[in-house]
Amino acid sequence: MNHWEVVIGIETHAQLATRSKIFSGASTAFGAAPNTQACAVDLALPGVLPVLNRGAVECAIRFGLAIGAEIAPKSVFARKNYFYPDLPKGYQISQFELPVVVGGSVAIQVGQGEQVYEKTVHLTRAHLEEDAGKSLHEDFHGKSGIDLNRAGTPLLEIVTEPDMSSSAEAVAYARALHALVRWIGICDGNMQEGSFRCDANVSVRRPGAPLGTRREIKNLNSFRFLQQAIDYEIRWQIETLEDGGRIQQATVLFDPDTGETRVMRTKEDAHDYRYFPDPDLLPLLIPRDWVERTQAALPELPAAKKRRFMADYGLSAYDATTLTASLEIADFYEATVAVAGKAAAKPCANWVMVDLAARLNRDERELADSPVSAAQLGGLVARIADNTISNNIAKKVFEALWNGEGASADEIIEKQGLKQITDSGAIEQLIDEVLAANAAMVAEFKAGKEKAFNALVGQAMKATKGKANPQQVNELLKKKLS
Amino acid sequence: MIGRTLKELGAALAGREISSVELTQLHLDRIARLNPEINAFITVDAERSLAQARAADARLAAGEGGALTGIPIAQKDIFCAEGWRTTCGSKMLGDFVSPYDATVIEKFAAAGAVNLGKTNMDEFAMGSSNETSHFGPVRNPWDRTRVPGGSSGGSAAAVAALMAPAATGTDTGGSIRQPAALCNLTGLKPTYGVVSRWGMIAFASSLDQAGPMARTAEDCGLMLNAMAGFDDRDSTSLERETEDYCRELAANVGEKPLSGLKIGLPKEFFGEGCDAGVMACVQEAIAEYRRLGAETVEVSLPNMRLAVPAYYVIAPAEASSNLSRYDGVRYGYRAPDYADLDDMYRKTRAQGFGAEVKRRILIGTYVLSHGYYDAYYLQAQRIRRLIADDFVAAFRQCDVILGPTSPCTAFGLGEKAADPVQMYLSDIYTIAVNLAGLPGMSIPCGFSAGLPVGLQLIGDYFAEARLLNVAHRYQQATDWHLKTPDA
Numbered sequence: 001m002n003h004w005e006v007v008i009g010i011e012t013h014a015q016l017a018t019r020s021k022i023f024s025g026a027s028t029a030f031g032a033a034p035n036t037q038a039c040a041v042d043l044a045l046p047g048v049l050p051v052l053n054r055g056a057v058e059c060a061i062r063f064g065l066a067i068g069a070e071i072a073p074k075s076v077f078a079r080k081n082y083f084y085p086d087l088p089k090g091y092q093i094s095q096f097e098l099p100v101v102v103g104g105s106v107a108i109q110v111g112q113g114e115q116v117y118e119k120t121v122h123l124t125r126a127h128l129e130e131d132a133g134k135s136l137h138e139d140f141h142g143k144s145g146i147d148l149n150r151a152g153t154p155l156l157e158i159v160t161e162p163d164m165s166s167s168a169e170a171v172a173y174a175r176a177l178h179a180l181v182r183w184i185g186i187c188d189g190n191m192q193e194g195s196f197r198c199d200a201n202v203s204v205r206r207p208g209a210p211l212g213t214r215r216e217i218k219n220l221n222s223f224r225f226l227q228q229a230i231d232y233e234i235r236w237q238i239e240t241l242e243d244g245g246r247i248q249q250a251t252v253l254f255d256p257d258t259g260e261t262r263v264m265r266t267k268e269d270a271h272d273y274r275y276f277p278d279p280d281l282l283p284l285l286i287p288r289d290w291v292e293r294t295q296a297a298l299p300e301l302p303a304a305k306k307r308r309f310m311a312d313y314g315l316s317a318y319d320a321t322t323l324t325a326s327l328e329i330a331d332f333y334e335a336t337v338a339v340a341g342k343a344a345a346k347p348c349a350n351w352v353m354v355d356l357a358a359r360l361n362r363d364e365r366e367l368a369d370s371p372v373s374a375a376q377l378g379g380l381v382a383r384i385a386d387n388t389i390s391n392n393i394a395k396k397v398f399e400a401l402w403n404g405e406g407a408s409a410d411e412i413i414e415k416q417g418l419k420q421i422t423d424s425g426a427i428e429q430l431i432d433e434v435l436a437a438n439a440a441m442v443a444e445f446k447a448g449k450e451k452a453f454n455a456l457v458g459q460a461m462k463a464t465k466g467k468a469n470p471q472q473v474n475e476l477l478k479k480k481l482s
Numbered sequence: 483m484i485g486r487t488l489k490e491l492g493a494a495l496a497g498r499e500i501s502s503v504e505l506t507q508l509h510l511d512r513i514a515r516l517n518p519e520i521n522a523f524i525t526v527d528a529e530r531s532l533a534q535a536r537a538a539d540a541r542l543a544a545g546e547g548g549a550l551t552g553i554p555i556a557q558k559d560i561f562c563a564e565g566w567r568t569t570c571g572s573k574m575l576g577d578f579v580s581p582y583d584a585t586v587i588e589k590f591a592a593a594g595a596v597n598l599g600k601t602n603m604d605e606f607a608m609g610s611s612n613e614t615s616h617f618g619p620v621r622n623p624w625d626r627t628r629v630p631g632g633s634s635g636g637s638a639a640a641v642a643a644l645m646a647p648a649a650t651g652t653d654t655g656g657s658i659r660q661p662a663a664l665c666n667l668t669g670l671k672p673t674y675g676v677v678s679r680w681g682m683i684a685f686a687s688s689l690d691q692a693g694p695m696a697r698t699a700e701d702c703g704l705m706l707n708a709m710a711g712f713d714d715r716d717s718t719s720l721e722r723e724t725e726d727y728c729r730e731l732a733a734n735v736g737e738k739p740l741s742g743l744k745i746g747l748p749k750e751f752f753g754e755g756c757d758a759g760v761m762a763c764v765q766e767a768i769a770e771y772r773r774l775g776a777e778t779v780e781v782s783l784p785n786m787r788l789a790v791p792a793y794y795v796i797a798p799a800e801a802s803s804n805l806s807r808y809d810g811v812r813y814g815y816r817a818p819d820y821a822d823l824d825d826m827y828r829k830t831r832a833q834g835f836g837a838e839v840k841r842r843i844l845i846g847t848y849v850l851s852h853g854y855y856d857a858y859y860l861q862a863q864r865i866r867r868l869i870a871d872d873f874v875a876a877f878r879q880c881d882v883i884l885g886p887t888s889p890c891t892a893f894g895l896g897e898k899a900a901d902p903v904q905m906y907l908s909d910i911y912t913i914a915v916n917l918a919g920l921p922g923m924s925i926p927c928g929f930s931a932g933l934p935v936g937l938q939l940i941g942d943y944f945a946e947a948r949l950l951n952v953a954h955r956y957q958q959a960t961d962w963h964l965k966t967p968d969a
Contacts, residue, residue, distance in 0.1 A: 046575060050717065051715060090803070091803050276859060
C-alpha cells in the first residue's frame with residue numbers, strides 16, 4: 001500500500017439551525033408526525049412561490065467568516081431538476097454557478113501523542129440549498145410513503161478541495177467542521193437526526209500521477225462510518241487497480257453491517273440536472289454592512305480561544321484544545337475560573353476535564369444538564385486553593401453538590417463540618433493521642449519500618465475524618481517521632 | 483344591467499338600483515344560457531358566488547362598499563381559489579380543489595367583488611387560441627366558428643358575450659392582449675412585478691403577469707387598483723407605493739386632450755406580416771390619436787424579429803421545470819395502472835398533459851440540457867436584454883408605443899391548430915413586451931370583415947396610469963369598445 005497516494009475531498013450537508021424552512025414559514029423541528037410540518041410551499045401546490053429565509057443567509061455568512069472565506073456580494077439560486085417522489089417540485093433549489101461562500105480553510109490536528117501533526121484543509125465553496133423529504137419504504141404493503149416534513153429544511157453544503165490523504169485526516173476534518181458549525185451556532189450537529197452528514201470523494205494514484213478516478217461515498221452520518229467507509233474504499237480501489245482493473249466513476253453507499261461500499265449509480269446513469277437560475281427568486285445580494293454586522297456578532301473562534309487559554313491561564317496545548325472542543329465547555333471552564341480565580345486556572349481545568357467529565361459520563365449526562373454549575377465548581381476549587389479543604393474532602397463536597405445537598409461548596413463544608421483543621425495546637429494534641437494509642441506502630445517505625453509512618457498518618461486523618469491538613473499532620477508527626 | 487361597465491354597475495349597486503345577489507344571479511342565468519355553446523367557463527359554483535354576493539350586499543347596506551363591492555367578476559382558472567376546483571385548463575388538475583387563495587383572488591374578495599366562476603383557458607396558459615384546453619375550445623362570441631384567442635380565451639369570451647362584466651387574465655406572451663383584441667375588449671398586462679403571482683399557477687415565472695380584461699380602460703383601472711400591490715409571498719413582487727391607476731382619467735379634457743403626447747410607431751410593427759384589414763384599422767386609430775392632439779414619431783425596435791425565437795426558448799425552459807411538480811405523487815391526476823415509479827411518472831404525465839404542453843416541456847428540457855444551455859438558454863437571455871434595451875432607447879423618443887396587437891383577426895377553430903409555428907406567430911407583436919417586462923394594453927379600434935381589431939399600446943415601466951389615460955381618451959372619442967356581438 002505504500003506506493004499509492006490517497007486523495008480525499010469531503011462534501012458536508014449541515015442543517016442550519018433556523019426555526020423555519022429556507023423558502024417557507026413551516027417549522028423545521030425534528031420528529032413531528034409525518035407531513036404535519038409541510039405547508040403549501042413545501043408540498044409544491046400549484047401556484048406557490050419560495051421566499052428566502054434571511055436567517056439561513058445569516059448562517060451562511062457566519063460560516064464564511066469563521067473559515068476566512070469570501071462572502072459573495074451576489075449569489076444566485078438555481079434549480080436542480082430531477083424527478084423523485086420526495087422532491088415535491090421536481091427540482092431542488094440550490095446554488096450552482098454563484099455560491100454564497102467562496103474559499104476559506106479549516107485547520108485540523110491529526111493523530112495522537114507524538115504523532116500529532118497539523119494540516120490546513122482548503123474549502124472550495126459553501127452554498128445554500130433546501131433538503132428533500134423522506135421516502136418511507138416500510139409499513140405500506142408494497143407502496144412507499146412520503147414524509148415532507150424535512151422538505152425545504154435549510155442546508156449549507158460545504159465542499160473541500162481534495163486536500164486529505166487518509167481516513168484519519170478526513171475524520172479530523174469532519175470533527176473540526178462539526179465542532180465549528182456548532183460553535184458558531186449554525187447547526188445542532190445531531191448526526192443521528194441527519195443534521196450533519198458527509199459525502200467522501202475518494203481516489204488513489206501513484207505518486208506524481210494525475211488524479212485517479214473518484215468514487216463518491218454518500219450520506220455518512222457518523223465519524224466511525226466515515227473512517228470505515230473510506231478505509232474500505234481505499235483498500236478496494238488499490239486492490240482493484242493492482243489486479244489490473246479500472247475504477248469507474250460512481251456513487252456508492254456504505255453498508256455499516258458488512259463494512260463494505262456498494263455502487264448506487266455510475267456516471268453513465270448520472271442525471272443531467274439542467275441547472276438554471278430560479279426565476280422565482282431574485283439574486284441574493286449581501287451588502288458589506290450585513291457582513292460587518294455579522295462579523296461583530298460572531299463569538300471568539302476556537303483557534304483564537306485556544307491561544308488565549310494558553311496565554312492567559314497557562315494551560316498546555318492539550319488542555320487548551322480539550323477545553324475549546326465546544327463553546328459550551330469553553331464557556332463552562334471560563335465561568336469556573338471566574339469564580340475560583342485566575343490563580344486556580346489549572347486546577348479548574350483538571351476539575352472540568354477530569355472529575356466533572358467522569359461524573360457526567362457515569363450518569364450519561366451532557367454538560368448542559370450538569371447538576372453542578374460552573375459557579376458551584378468554581379466555589380469548590382476556590383476552597384481547595386485557599387486550603388479550606390483538601391483535595392480528598394473536595395471530592396466529597398463535589399459529590400454532595402452533585403446530589404443537591406447544598407447550594408454551594410461553602411454551605412456543604414459548613415453544614416457537614418468539613419473545614420480543614422489547620423490549628424497546629426489542635427493537630428499536635430491529636431497526634432499525641434494517636435501516638436499514645438498506637439504504641440506498637442511507633443515501636444515498628446522506630447525499628448526501621450517506614451510503612452508504619454504512613455499508618456500513623458492514616459490514623460491521625462481517620463481521627464479527624466480527613467479534615468486535618470495532611471501536610472501539617474505529616475510535618476508534626478515527623479517532628480514528634482524524630 | 484347586463485352590458486353595463488363596472489363603473490356603471492358600481493353606481494347602480496351603491497344607489498340600490500340592484501342588489502349584488504340579483505346582479506350575480508342575472509349573470510349566472512346568462513352563463514347558464516350561453517355557456518353550453520361558448521364554453522367560456524370551466525367551473526361555475528352558484529352557491530359560492532351567491533354567498534359572496536350576500537356578504538357584499540351586507541357590506542353595501544352598511545355603507546362599507548368600495549368601487550367593486552358586489553360586482554361579479556370571472557376569474558381565469560389559473561388562479562387558485564380556496565374551495566374552488568382550479569384546473570389551469572388541464573386534465574392534470576381536473577379534480578384539483580385549491581386549499582388556498584391566490585393573492586389576486588384574496589384582493590378581489592377583500593374589495594367585495596363576487597367570484598362569478600372560473601374561466602376556460604389554454605392548458606397551463608400555453609396557446610393562442612384556447613384550443614389546447616382539456617375542457618374543450620372556447621367559441622368567439624363574434625363568430626362562433628372562430629377562436630377567441632388565448633390563453634385567456636374563456637375570460638375574453640365571457641366578457642364579450644356579456645356573461646361577466648369583467649374578468650381576470652394572465653399574460654406570458656400576449657395572453658391578455660391577443661384575446662382582448664380578438665373579442666373586442668380592453669385588456670391590460672401590467673409591468674412585471676406589479677401584480678403578485680402568489681397562487682397564480684406558473685407557466686413561465688419570469689414572464690407571467692396577471693391583469694384585467696374589461697370593456698373600458700376605466701374599468702381596467704378600477705380592477706388594477708384592486709389587483710396591484712406588493713406581496714411578501716412573491717419575491718419578484720415590487721415594493722412600491724400604492725397608486726390610483728385611474729388618477730389621470732379625469733385630467734386633460736378638451737379639444738386636444740392628448741396634445742404633448744408623443745406616440746412612437748415602431749417600423750417593425752408596420753412592415754410585412756400584418757393583415758391589411760387589421761392595418762387599416764390601426765392606421766385609422768393613429769389618425770384619431772393625431773386628431774386628439776398626439777404627435778407621432780417613428781421609432782425602431784431592431785431586435786423585434788428575435789423576440790419570438792427567444793421567447794420560445796425561455797418560456798418553455800421555465801415551463802419544463804415549473805410543470806415538474808405534476809408527477810402524480812401528491813395531488814392531481816395519476817395514471818390508474820403502472821408497473822413501478824418510472825412507469826407511474828411516464829403514464830401520469832403522458833396521459834395528464836396535452837400535446838402542446840408536452841411539446842413545450844420537451845423544448846424546454848432540450849434547451850436546458852448539458853451542452854445546449856449556452857447556445858439556447860443563455861443566448862436567449864442575451865437577446866432578452868437587447869430587446870429590453872431597444873425599448874429603453876425607444877422611450878427616449880416617445881411616451882407610448884403603438885401598433886397592432888395581433889397580426890390577424892379571430893381565425894377559424896382548427897385553422898392553425900396543426901401548425902404550431904403559425905400559432906406562435908399570433909403573438910409576434912405582444913411577446914417582446916413580456917420579455918422586456920413592460921406594461922401593454924389592447925383596446926378595440928375597429929372591425930375587419932365583421933371581426934374586432936385590437937390596437938396595442940405599450941408604456942414605459944410603471945406607466946400603467948398613463949397608458950390607461952391614453953386608452954381612455956381614445957374611448958371617449960370612439961365607440962368601438964362599446965360594440966357587442968349579437969347574443
